[in-house]
Amino acid sequence: MPDPLTQTLRLGRLTVHAIQAGLQHLDGGAMFGVVPKPLWERRIPADARNRIPLGMRCLLVEHDDGLVLVDTGLGNKEDAKFRDIYGVENAGAEGATRLEDGIRSLGYQLADVRRVVLTHLHFDHAGGATRRDPDGAVRPAFPNARYTVQRGEWDYATHPNERTGASYLPPNFAPLAAAGVLDLVGGDVEVVPGLHVVPAPGHTPHHSVVRLTSAGESLLFLADLVPTAAHLPLPWIMGYDVEPLVTLETKRRLLARAEAEGWLLVFEHDATVPWGRLAHDGRQYVLAPERSAADPVA
Secondary structure, X not given: OOOOOEEEEEEOOEEEEEEEEEEEEEEHHHHHOOOOHHHHOOOOOOOOOOEEEEEEEEEXXXXXXXXXXXXXXXXXXXXXHHHHHOOOEOEOOOOOEHHHHHHHHOXXXXXXXXXXXXXXXXXXXXXXXXXXXXXXXXXXXXXXXXXXXXXXXXXXXXXOOOOOHHHOOHHHOHHHHHOOOEEEEOOOEEEEOOEEEEEOOOOOOOOEEEEEEEOOEEEEEOOOOOOOHHHOOOOOXXXXXXXXXXXXHHHHHHHHHHHHHOOEEEOOOOOOOOEEOEEEOOOOEEEOOOOOOOOOOO
């Protein structure tokens, strides 16, 4: 079963909320690339349309500089045909999205978010960055927030080709530039103290992950580098990645450090497993068993 709408953990002095912004159902073969179906289906069974359930998990960080939201789910702008093709389930109560419901269930309003960090601009990560109002206008969803995006990702998204165009939908990000709330950055950047946007190329050439540190503890929000816990083995890479061999080397580098330093990993697209720490079984990376009752690992 999908995990709850919100789950909370402590990272050093920070409180971090994982918000399940909804589900989508994508082709299992596309999600696992060259991995044969008899192998990947043992981990995530497919439905009659060969689709597997995927979460759209976002992070809401209670930070001294204000609330920080990492990724935004799919939003409210797509029509019924789009939602059927991608198996989208993200509707909340009274016209809201599940992300908006999750934020409010934690006692906050959309206006309380001060910074939105987008790992990349694909529709299932950046769609909720804007919202369509009842009058039909599309505006930034978080009216008091600045939005952080890698400059290279912005350039790549705004100059799509036949291969990439279906994933980059201008209403998700063009209104941010028009409203003057967009901050374009380059490389490994500390957006607020302890929160770094880290280049993690492969899925897209300028895809990023987010590393959060506090009081000697670290968390890595993996975005589409390792979308689910089933994608931990190095060669288990999505067919959606535009540079899969680059993804391979990025995974090798970041997962080695995560294991060595005991980082907590957050899986954005896993429908049931929100986070975990790494172990190596001598053949491949796996989730480590829970370390203690106080450890947040599920």
